Amino acid sequence: MATIAEVNSAPTSSEWYETHNLPLPTPGILVFSYWRKLQYVNRRACDLIRCVNHTNKAPGLVLPSLLIDLCEEIRVCLDDRLRAQIREPFQVDRVVSEGGYRLLLRGYGQPDPASSAPARIVILIDEIERTKSDALLGDTAIA
Amino acid sequence: MSFSRIPPTDEESAHPDRRGGKRVPTIEPCGYQLAHFIDHESVEFTEGCALTLNTSPQGVLLLIPHRPESQQVFEVHLPAPAKEGRVVKLVEACWTREMAFGTEGKVYLVGAKALFEPRSSMR
Numbered sequence: 001m002a003t004i005a006e007v008n009s010a011p012t013s014s015e016w017y018e019t020h021n022l023p024l025p026t027p028g029i030l031v032f033s034y035w036r037k038l039q040y041v042n043r044r045a046c047d048l049i050r051c052v053n054h055t056n057k058a059p060g061l062v063l064p065s066l067l068i069d070l071c072e073e074i075r076v077c078l079d080d081r082l083r084a085q086i087r088e089p090f091q092v093d094r095v096v097s098e099g100g101y102r103l104l105l106r107g108y109g110q111p112d113p114a115s116s117a118p119a120r121i122v123i124l125i126d127e128i129e130r131t132k133s134d135a136l137l138g139d140t141a142i143a
Numbered sequence: 144m145s146f147s148r149i150p151p152t153d154e155e156s157a158h159p160d161r162r163g164g165k166r167v168p169t170i171e172p173c174g175y176q177l178a179h180f181i182d183h184e185s186v187e188f189t190e191g192c193a194l195t196l197n198t199s200p201q202g203v204l205l206l207i208p209h210r211p212e213s214q215q216v217f218e219v220h221l222p223a224p225a226k227e228g229r230v231v232k233l234v235e236a237c238w239t240r241e242m243a244f245g246t247e248g249k250v251y252l253v254g255a256k257a258l259f260e261p262r263s264s265m266r
Contacts, residue, residue, distance in 0.1 A: 029218065029231075040233070046186070122258075
């Protein structure tokens with residue numbers, strides 16, 4: 001399981017933005033290489049992950065299994081599509097509830113059109129609402 | 144102000160990694176966010192304001208106060224075409240040129256390739 005630690009600032013949920021009458025931030029963004037190496041994460045993604053993992057007392061920022069699982073699912077789809085010579089990007093959506101938050105995960109498989117560079121996996125995280133249930137729903141749709 | 148050597152124009156031989164497409168001079172302020180991974184266990188964010196110099200469907204030329212690493216993926220917040228809100232784009236740094244900026248230090252010309260543009264899922 002990949003672990004990254006936020007060096008500065010405390011996590012901020014959408015509720016904080018609404019309380020302070022500020023526009024909602026951009027979605028949380030994570031970019032993985034085809035080999036699942038994390039190439040980019042933005043502050044919003046770190047905030048949401050830390051809000052979801054608030055019960056995790058381990059130091060640093062731990063990527064939840066729901067993100068790693070989605071990344072792996074997209075990679076499998078990428079493999080299937082590349083074998084079939086399909087190079088168009090595709091999207092996999094998942095709605096999950098965890099840690100008192102209901103999140104929309106949008107995963108994208110991005111094959112490189114030039115076919116010389118490896119594909120990438122992009123996952124966007126949007127907070128839908130805060131819930132009281134920690135149950136994992138796992139609704140998946142592939143587009 | 145001293146200028147670094149400017150990259151070759153379209154008429155000259157182009158590096159194969161250079162973005163194609165017609166470039167439109169677009170000088171506008173934009174936001175950016177860089178993530179620097181430290182020792183594979185921690186991440187440090189750098190964010191601030193930059194300037195676009197030209198844009199094309201394949202990428203953007205930026206003037207930015209922090210130097211991204213080669214092929215580093217980062218986030219750019221561009222003004223929306225209708226001047227409403229902003230457009231977030233993921234880009235990859237293809238090349239950088241250091242430029243001295245008077246006594247304020249250095250800025251960097253960065254040629255970046257467009258990778259992905261997240262669309263908002265909510266209103």
